[in-house]
Amino acid sequence: MSSEYESTPFSFTDFDLSAPLLQAVNDAGYETPTPIQQEMIPHVLAGRDVVGQAQTGTGKTAAFALPLLSRLQPGKSKNPQILVLAPTRELALQVAESFTEYGKHLKNFNVLAIFGGQDYNIQLRQLQKGVQVVVGTPGRVMDHLRRGTLKPESIHSLVLDEADEMLRMGFLDDVEWILEQLPGRKQTALFSATMPPNIRKIAQKYLSDPVEITIKTKAVTAQTINQRCLVTTGGFTKKIDALSRIIEAESVDGILVFVRTKIQTVEIAEHLVALGFSAAPLNGDIQQSQRLRTVEQLKAKKIDILVATDVAARGLDVERISHVINFDIPFDTESYIHRIGRTGRAGRSGEAILFVNPREQSMLRSIERATRQKIQPMNLPSVADINKKRIEQFKEKITTALQKDISFYENLIAEYLEQTQVEPLQLAAALAQLSQGGTPLLKDEPKFRDEPAPASRRSQPVKTARTARPAEQRPKPRKSMAMQLPPEEGMERFRIQLGNNEGVKPGNIVGAIANEADINSKFIGRISIFDNYSTVDLPFGMPEDVLRVLQRARIGSKAMKLQKIADTTSQPSIQQKTKRRSADTRKQDQIKTPGISANL
Template sequence: MNDAAPQDSTTPETSTSFDDLGLSEPVLKALRDVGYESPSPIQAATIPPMLAGRDVMGLAQTGTGKTAAFALPVLSNLDVADKKAPQVLVLAPTRELALQVSEAFGRYAARLKNVQVLPVYGGQGYGIQLSALRRGVHVVVGTPGRIMDHLEKGTLDLSALRFLVLDEADEMLKMGFAEDVDTILASTPPTKQVALFSATMPPQIRRIAEKHLDDPVEIRVENQSRTADNITQRWLTVSYPRKVDALTRILEVENFEGMIVFVRTKNETETLAEKLRARGFSATAINGDIAQVQRERTVNQLRDGKLDILVATDVAARGLDVERISHVVNYDIPTDPEAYVHRIGRTGRAGRSGDAISFVTPREKGLLRHIERSTRQKITPMDLPSVDDVNTTRLARFDDQITEALSSDRLDFFRETVAHYVRHHDVPEMDVAAALAVVMQGDQPLLLEPEPEPPARPWKERDRDGGPGAGPGGGDDRPGRGPRKDRPRNASGPMATYRIAVGKRHKVQPRQIVGAIANEGGLGRGDFGHIDIRTDHSLVELPQQLPPGAWEKLKGTRISGKLIELREDSGAPKKHRKG
């Protein structure tokens, strides 16, 4: 890096279009396909210098549109004909971000011929990644740990690398990847173009920039993710299997006109729309596979009141402007705050008030907090509507139907019909009215049945939660375990202590343990409890029931180059342990 101070680029305030930035025509066509109209401030400031071959150091929060800021110029300068070795490497701190970035590259490269994008992260089998690398890829998006594994195995060739992006660099350092990042950067050609993005700029990030960036343009941008004041934002905790039931109750209780329900995948739009129709709601799916003519017909039906609920993906709902949409439900909470802002912006149009409700599974509470920090707005917790709430709403709706029927011009005919039945069958009019209500209701019961009480768990399952069998004070008093009050508030289910074969002699730190196990095992930060680092091993408190496949994924996990050899701790007294 040159000794000259980084040039500072402020984000432009003028209205700029993507056409003005110098992007290639295929990339511009892809942007039109996904409905992007104008660049965000960081995109407008970053794209021109990157297209000109300059290194860039961007200070920007998640949610400002930085993925497109580096992906669009990189794709515009890509040599599509050459895929012998990767031309682009993007380093991301987590597998979720790696997947998100690789999907974004795929969308923006849709009009380029045969551009191959490969996400590389822990938890995915090596076979898939090795096969793709042998066939040849243009873009690799990966977590530092798995990229290091490929470099050590000699399965990733970075000799032809032209572009390197460090996304959320400060997060990578917090998770203990500083040495890995430095090693990876040192393994790349000196002629590459580098873009570094970070929400903060601590001294360690500055040192990386000074060592590996050449006279960079420095870009600072304030977080643009803001939500409208006229939108009421709420969230509720709901497990995945209960989501359909939760949505059904909300649809019954909330007073909505039109609604968009957001899910992550195209398949899920069709599946959920079908389930809602089976429950009597007017719903249909809209996704990227829907033809434009069908999309326009569906939107018009929603606008005209012939349709009440759209089940949509992010891409399909972009640019959708229907005043009648009073509610947005995030059936699957988005991983990106910018996507959250775009989603809930579909309601509260033309100055009207709107409602946004987000379903959050226990493992997704970190995403919720991330969205709150990025939007600088607190989202209010709500309770799932109870059986009594639903039944009260159903009875009120039944009353309204009776009131409306009483004003019908057909009432005289039916009054005579009922009177005729009463005269000939000697049945009270009240009984006839009740019988007609039964006929009208059909096989569907008017009221929900109260939910049965959940069965008590056996003591063996309760002893870690302070029930019978627990240690003094209701907690587990075995060595190496923190008391219950120290355990993460959002960890789901009982906790257990696991042993890993790295400790003080390996110079391991808690953040490295959290980073490696979270990435490889599909865990969130809230799943970690007490961490006890000893001389030659460490004890880590994790959920007793690990996610499906986590054991298999963690077999090959390394920290500081050493296999962690994860296993459940035997709980032997401290004096019998080494170290």
């Protein structure tokens, strides 16, 4: 069964929802159900297993939350009845908030979000008090099931939200294990933006005669939005410089900058404030009241720039947003369309600028196909462009000042000229300099040359002298040695105390880190797995609190014990270590694993 996005006179009152839920829907301002809600709610109310294929932003949370809340069994208030699995902490919190909002008029109703990185005691206290709905990430849900703190017997309904994302993050085995631990499960709902074969296998194995509903979106961008892209290289510092240049050179009003992580919202906002811009972060960790105040400040022109994540900016409609800048390219076309839809609304014109790394060209092409528009490349504004803009703005300030009552200053200047006999032009120039304070009006040309981006493994040049040697004279690599390339720019290498001997796979490492530290899997770099340990590259400068969480994180039942590998670039090469061991035979019996440094 599939549906198109079309207007419909259908109403929420046409569903057999309880009065408290209809009241919550009315409080939320919902008027008509979205297509997936219209088609999904009756089947979930009837107790059927369902498979829904729909993109983010189509209203699928209400499509399963409202009917499942209608099926809550009174008298079992102490035990969880509904379990929702979500791939990330952000989504788990978002879904839990939606359940809380929809169930606010139900008596003795409680929702709990459980995820890695939060103290177990907080979650345990709430479980002991009693909750009806648990929303969690797979890793933490598994921990509670093993500990016996999450009772599976009373759970009659299970939701797998964004199943394809859980598959991509390496949670497939975890999800299957959880499914097998729910003996009382009578209803299962699976939602996914795409339907890869592994997801279909789960549906066939664990769902009973499910109703399949596919929602096809006709998402295109408004013709009033001018879309451009800028190819960026050189890492975070260069992107910040590019962002500041664009903000200065463009004719801007309100600006919305989209990034991938909550940490980045704060970091980039602080950078912009340090450069003299009025900016503020907007992310899911900021309290709702503070987020509302920040949006009101943007509307009132007290701040000009919001640096936000996708979730935090959902539903944001501020008339003065003239520019949407994608500091990080989104992972799917739907997110891009939602992002740039914050400008160019109600017939107004808007500008959308996308930062693209050379390795992200395929995603750029996907976005162009989805939006049915060519995204025009743009050049980075030069220092001359910025200085021209600064001069124009300075002249505008003078023009604005001349329109005000300046009679007092006219008399003061006339008196000064009579006393000093200074040329009026010189006096005007001196006053202009005073108005600037210690900040020069014009931007200086950079005194350094841009360094080229490091070569990738595929494009790295091979030394001519080495290739010139005949094949039979070239030294043969030792199979027992594991050669590792250094981390890419902007990354640091970490050691994990688990390897092949423990059956660790790359997907396990990605899933554990993404789940426990709320790091998107796209930010996890090269992974190498050895017999007794593994290494993983993570973004440079990870916060200490995040590292502490990862040190305690587990893969299955075993602790990762993640530790930073200090000064990776200065580590001696494998060949140097081999020579050193050959020269010093007295240390050979102290070395248990040939070819691996003791501090790795």
